[in-house]
Amino acid sequence: MKKLIYFTKLGTEEVYGSFNPETDLGEMMREGKTKILFKDKRSPDYFIAQSKPDITQGDDATLTKKFPMKAVYANETTCAIFEFLNSIGIPTAYIQRLDDKHALFHDCDMIGLEVIGRREYVGSFCERYPEYMGKDHRAETVLVELFLKTTDGQLVKNGRTLVDGLPMVKNSKGKDISLNDPFIGNPNDLTWELYWPKKPFGVDSKLGKRVEAKEVLKSTREAGGTFDDEVVKSILDKLLHLQRLCFLALECGWASIGYRLIDIKLEFGWTINGELVLADVIDNDSHRIRNEKNEEMSKQRFRDGTPLEIVEKLYGVMARASQGLQVPKQVLVLWRGSESDELPDIEKFPSYPLSLKTNQYFPKVDIKAITGSGHKLTRQCLDRLHELGREYPAGGVFVPLVGRSNGLGPILTAHTIDPVHFAPMDYKTAPLNLHGNISMPSGVPMATFTDPAQAIEAGLRVLAKRNAGLGMMLKLMQEERANQGVRTEKIEESCW
16 A cells, blocks of 8 residues: 655545556546546545546537547646645645546535636636737736536536526527526625626626525535634635635746746635645646747647647647656755854744745755854865755755855855855944955855845745745745736726
8 A cells, every 4th residue: 555645634645556447436426528527436535537538618519529648648737737736735635646547536525616817818808808808918916716617507506506597608500508607706795796707897797697605615515513704705715825826836837847827727625524625637628828939738729729639739748748847855055154153033034924944835945054164164064065965956045144254155156056145144243244255256156145034035036946836935925015906996896
């Protein structure tokens, strides 16, 4: 039996070292457009997702196509993305890849919402807000929208019909089909008003249908208890926060291997322990993503009429690229010259309220405190530097925190290609000690700071270019400082 560490709150899970679809697939739970969900014969707490070879366009079944490798590419991408998110502490339902078409998940009670995160204003967003049509507009903060997840024009939960009678629309053959996935135009309210998803947002696009937020959000496993307005608002806050974390993590992760995330559709659910987690699959159908040439690499190409054989190749490219979504082990070294040089308390930095020392939010960034004089113990310092190079092949950032003459910083800089950020601990009492570190010899490009906190925070930004977990948190804090006033009143009303 193989052990797999799942999200901290769910503990360590026993998972399977082998899988046989002939014997391990249980009863079919439900079938979607691109996947089939089965019970797991070996555990009632798990289900198995089987990818299908179908590629779809909305709810118009006449436009659905297949290509041989679709299921394999979808499963490969899904597993890589979830393993990446799990590695940086995002709570997900994913457990492990089983084979080329199957993945194992925790059983979840799904919330009937599609939660869309957007960095750029494209797609149906421009149909709701046509003033942005054809414009290259980038959102300063991640824009989050909610759509009610319906099937055949209705949402049924635990035997109760919450929404019914959505209008009919024409498919590509002129046949009437039910409108699905209406836009929620007032996500901050407790009673949600439903709107046409692809018409200009406003009074004229109302569908005349409403649904109570709590009925959509609460788990069908809920056995009594309080589910008042404050609880609903708390769940919405968590949902918004989790979507933003997921988007920012994936944005950083894809950027580290040369891709730009445009938008993404995510779904969430409740585990049997009552944890709100990211669930459902995430593959090349779930997002818009572009390469360094600004070429679309996702399902959008299929929507735009690109030949199927080219779409299949693009899915293969992205499945292989997704394997690069890794977080390397790195180090932030706080190096002082002697025991009398006081180390700053990182946890007290005003802009970093979360603990860095415990690495709770920044996995694979070790923070090491080292003492050694560059002047008096040069050989020992270089030996320690080389030891760190072997221990952390992905590198790190060195922050010499010394007083008086700084020999340590230039010595480290001359013997590593990792950034060295010098900050004199005695700058306020002896500012002249800084001057000898401003002009460095050629080939010794050491950065000098007057404030140790700035040196460390700049170092974290360097590490964040390869550590998407760190990048996620830095971007989140940056977005919280951003001016929300750049959004129009209509967008502010209908989006998060």
